[in-house]
Amino acid sequence: MRALEARRKAATEIFKETVRKDGKFGITYTTNLAGRVPGFIDYVMIEAAALKRLPEFAESSYESRAKAVVRDSRVTPLIRWLKHNSLSYPQIGKLICMSKGNLERITRVAEWLKSIHVKGRFLGVALLRSGDNILERSIDELEEIVGYLESHGVRREWMGYVMSRCPELLCYSMEEVRSRVGFYLDMGMNEKDFGTMIYDYPKALGYYTLEEMNQKVNYLKEFGLSTDSVGKLLAFKPQLMACSIEDRWKPLVKYLYYLGINRDGMRRMLVIKPMVFCVDLETVIAPKVRFFQDIGIRNDAIGNMLAKFPPLLTYSLYKKIRPVVIFLMTKAGVSKQDIAKVVASGPELLGCSIVHKLDLNVKYFLSLGIRLPQLGEMIADFPMLLRYNVELLRPKYQYLRRTMVRPLRDVIEFPR
Template identity: 65%
Template sequence: MGQFVDRVVVQAAAMRRDRPDLAHQSFNARARVYIQESGIVELIKWFKHNSMTYPQIAKVICSCSGDLEKVRRMIKWLRSIYVKGEFLGRVLASGGSFLSRNFEELEEIISYLESFGVRRDWIGYVVSRCPQLLNFSTDELETRVQFYTDMGMNEKDFGTMVYDYPRALGYLSLEEMNSKVQYLKEFGLSNEELGRLLAFKPQLMACSIQERWKPLVKYLYHLNISRDGMKRMLMVQPTIFCLDLETVIAPKVQFLQDIGVRSDAIGNVLVKFPPVLTYSLYKKIRPVVIFLLTKAGVKQEDIGKVIALDPQLLGCSIAHKLEVSVKYFRSLGIYHFVLGQMVADFPTLLRYNVDILRPKYQYLRRVMVRPLKDLIEFPRFFSYSLEDRIEPRHQMLIANRINMKLRYMLTGSDEEFAQRVREAVERRTRFEAGKAIVETSDALETSEDGEATAAVVCQNSRDVD
């Protein structure tokens, strides 16, 4: 507050000359009058109301060289760009050198941000979370904006990125920004892919290479995840690279190993379904596993296999997806343990929408006239399109008067299926031809026996005569 105190001293001394009504009063009295007239008491009360500490208040006042009128104008300007009251104190306390800048320069910065997709009604939110943006010169701000636009970001993506995480633009040094981008490129990302990635998850720029990324990459490497696998994880779920390895990621991997997912399959699970690492272990992952074991009939020895084959199950809602599917299959007359075997054979079974399953089941039972046993033996039946696969192939079987198991009817390409049909028709033709030969042979033998009997009878008749 030294500068403000100096201002009080100067103004109190000047009052003796400029204010005849105060000339006869003591210096302390004139200083008291100046302090009261300056409005600093009300201003300090306002700052305290907005959760500012006394050192922060002193910093703001000193930044304006004790000119309280400038502080008031700055508050008015911040409100004009939609900085909310609850954040005004924070912006003033952490803003730094922008408090001494003229408003034309500040408006130029705001206009520049607007020209690159940061909407006017977003500006207050952006400045509230990163007041450092107001400290940049126009040239420095242009350099930072170009850093992102050179990666293929359009105005819409850039504006959304700045709104989602303003610090990506204004908090880090250009050197830090470049080093992080170069590290991310080592995963095989192109410039455009990197632009899309940072537009979607700009919080990556806040992560430390040494403390966050390098330990994670080493850990994933030991899980046999290749660079391409890490790239997929980064593109599908970039949040993973913002998570703490020790407290968030490692416990989930350990849990997967504990339920029976083989160590050599863990990496494939994470690459196939990266979001699993972002789910809560106790609120999401464990409850789904318990549901599969208790309600879906999956055996303890099969649960690891089920998760390894279809880790997306861990992302399903128990109430709105898994429970509904289990109830539907049980309503078909499928026993609890039988359903568990079906899920072990084809885990995706529980992720299908019941509205899609129902017409396929009705076609199987009413049109194809197949027993429930056929479905139990081949639960993958539900994975095929009714219109494009099941109906056409069933009609072909009917046209050729043959039958085959669902497994052979639905798997393979159309050419392979046509070949199976031809082979089945040939077998039937050979069978029918062989049966005809046998029947003809039997008929000939019967005729010959009849003729021999007639001859014997005739011969006996002659002997009597």
């Protein structure tokens, strides 16, 4: 046992010395790398022992035979090439161990990945996350997977991006790939939508098990969606496949029920803004609901508001929602008593730009001689008033004043 450990230590030192001198690497780098390639060190030991049976090495020392094995393996040029392609030493070490001594496999597969436009640091990600059998697969097998995806709407120029983000696709058999593609096409998705969906979120095709994917589709159907509707939904927002039923969807559904939103309301939210079902309940949704409660909106009104305008839950509380509420109260004349009514009746206002929409409209109404408190009352009566385009409002106002000869008071009392 001691002799074996001594041989392993000697092989490790020879590996470090040879790689450092031939590759002109630093001592620290080669030492760190040597600690990551125990499988390759074992390969060097076995091959060095085998060389003694050859006549030309019969009288050679173990050290000289080990050095010959390291140099003949061409591991040093490979390490330099992989390092040049942005792979870290832990990634290089793992790949060398995966090759089981056949280092040519690494270069062969890496060159193929570069041919489909896998670039930079993603080269290492693709090699390591595509499974232990990636180096044992032929280029023809890999090309068959890419060709099949290309024939179903995933463009050739997208392949590098897709495989960089979901290299697991490369470890599947063709039967598995066909099943996964069929999973989406059987929901009525056409090849164009399928291709753009995979480009948008590659993990939707290869990262999750088919069982998980089926469970999520079935759960979405419980909202009253047809198979084709779920297909359209996933084509638009494939990130839904990343959401956990137990950890994300069920708590969200329970929370929405608490706000008085029924299944039809949730289906509407899902169809209009599926992103709502992807965001975190505790950190994104609940703080906004608490804010609405704090300004005086009842829970049932909040539920109606969210079902009416689901994008509201995707707006930033501190960059969008809160600044608009402050603007309405300080610059548009909406009183503290009326702000809850305004937001609940016109949640779309919270999506408007203060600079490019709300402020311009407020200035226009004030320019007509309407006082700020009066404008606040007008907005409370008809919140959508601030969403109209000034260019559309101006001719209507002129018609009322010049043609119908109506007083300004009529505009104030009947803003609709």
